[in-house]
Amino acid sequence: MTQGKFIVIEGMEGAGKSTAIAVVEAQLNKHGITFDKTREPGGTPMAESMRELVKSVDISETVTQETELMLMYASRSQLLANKIKPSLAQGRWVLGDRHDLSSQAYQGGGRQISADIMNTMADITLKGFKPDLTLYLDVTPEIGLARARGRGELDRIEQEDLSFFERVRARYQAIAEQDDSIHLIDATQSIEAVHEQIIDVVEAFIARHD
Template structure:
């Protein structure tokens, strides 16, 4: 008998929202349910994607055009879908991804001003119909998130952007969450890590129910 298709969960949020901490907690909780899990990230997750990540985040490449950045993100994403995400889901595994296509609408769209229609066309082509079953959006005021991120070492090419850039990113994320309430769950990332994890597990309850 063919394995039931796995579930795809993405985590989104601005800088300093606590995605890395939540990812670790979610991974442990999912695996405690006996579910085979693949964890990955964007850009990255494959050898090709990690090479793209190095380019996109290199602070020395300050002259990288917004169109180039957008295409690089979807190049990494296309590889990730075909090499890792789709095969894992087909094998019945769950996939937990640090960012996915929503990040391009927020960062390259809201942040850089690339047209939503252009991003949607690239998503249709590059993602081959793959969309998350659930997207957890960690929402946090920009000033709070940037203060958290400031202690993580040297800023990358995205992190050096002005507050106005990140305000646009946050606004776009919130707009997308409002437009797709069936897929998005917005979580107050200003809570303690344990409370954030608890909220995420509540949001995922229907996915666990589907396998019992």
């Protein structure tokens, strides 16, 4: 049985991940590709509980950056073992809303956790596993946060200051420049232009693995 492929949508708040995921879904359906969807943090019952802990604004104690980091990777470990890898092994593709690149950007960039610690956590959890294709939707923090506020209340991480998100974006961009499997898409374009670019990238990827 042919191994499935793992496609991930990445980006900061307000980048348009939800609509991008819908576009990719439509392309996979068009080609008759069976797939499962995931989100991070979350995706399994235990991982969803960790998501609530790490994102809640109602928690009554300070969440340290170390706790945040470990919860993110613990959640990812559960998702990989219980959903992503089994689906791929069965020949199903997986479409993910965020993966390790988010931790590298938010905890590594935003929280300024050292590269050594980030790499150690990734090595322990992922053991070399990575997406086959990542679509990174690039947007300025000012535009992204304005869009996010427009859709409702912000979660604990979304309430960080602008400099935090500037560091997040810089780390996203730096990693994308070094990895050919990551395609940067300018999410400040018109929604039509963004979707057209997503379709082009996904169609080319499917053609290579048809």
